Amino acid sequence: MLGAPDHDPHSLMLHCPEMRVLISADALWENGFGVIFPELEGASGFVEERAVLERIATLEADVVIPGHGAPFSDVTRALDVAFSRLDYLQADPARNAKNTLKVLIVFKLMEVGALTLDALLAMTTNARAMRAATDALAPATGHRALLVKLVGELAKSGAVRGVDGESVSAI
Numbered sequence: 001m002l003g004a005p006d007h008d009p010h011s012l013m014l015h016c017p018e019m020r021v022l023i024s025a026d027a028l029w030e031n032g033f034g035v036i037f038p039e040l041e042g043a044s045g046f047v048e049e050r051a052v053l054e055r056i057a058t059l060e061a062d063v064v065i066p067g068h069g070a071p072f073s074d075v076t077r078a079l080d081v082a083f084s085r086l087d088y089l090q091a092d093p094a095r096n097a098k099n100t101l102k103v104l105i106v107f108k109l110m111e112v113g114a115l116t117l118d119a120l121l122a123m124t125t126n127a128r129a130m131r132a133a134t135d136a137l138a139p140a141t142g143h144r145a146l147l148v149k150l151v152g153e154l155a156k157s158g159a160v161r162g163v164d165g166e167s168v169s170a171i
Contacts, residue, residue, distance in 0.1 A: 004052045009038060013052075015059055022061035022075075027052045030064075030072040032085045035100045039093060040132035046090045053082050097136035102150055104130050106159050109170035116167045120147055 004011040004027040014023040026034025027049070038045035056064075057079055064078065065071045072078060089096045101124075108123065109115065115123075124134040124143055138146040148163065155162025161169035 009043075013056075015061065017060070020060060020062040021065065022056065022059055022063070023065045024056065025067040028056055028064060028075075028078055028082055029066040029069050030074075030078050031069075031081055033082050034067065035103050035129075036089065036096055037100070037129055039096050040100060040129060040136065046086065046096075049086055050083075053079060053086065094137060097133040098150070101130060101133040101137070102154055102159070104133070105147075105150065105154065105168075106170075109160055109168065112170075114167050114169040117144065117147060117151075117163065118166070120151075120168065 004013045004025060011025050011027065013025055013027055015021070022028075033049060033053075036045035036049055038048070056075070061075055063071055063073050064075055089099070104127070105120065108120075121144055124130045124147070134143050134146060151160060151163050151168045154160040155168075159171070161171060
């Protein structure tokens, strides 16, 4: 068991050196890693993610089983992608907030199917991580416009069905 306090301060990875397998949770995916929640609330997370990725690079794993997505074997490529993504997010922490908000919107829609913009706006007040991300990106008076913009971006990318009147749906 290895600590992976990046996505969540209590996150763990499992490594089996004999089989050269790493269960990486949200520390490493084939094309990135999980949201770095601590940064949203003023705690450190980027430094921890870098340290976890550097640790993974030393493990000699042939197969990684991530927390999301299929297992993969090109660990070097995945680490290159993850380090590049980390550099991108760290250069402008608002990018982490925007990514977080989009991820949380998509996951909530996967759970409930559809939401009105009013319900989504209420979530940005009631859900701690969503509130922190939204507050980092816009003043309270601009939250609705921010959500409309982000939902539009998600729809354009094919992640959601987009705003239909006053609601947004999962794919």
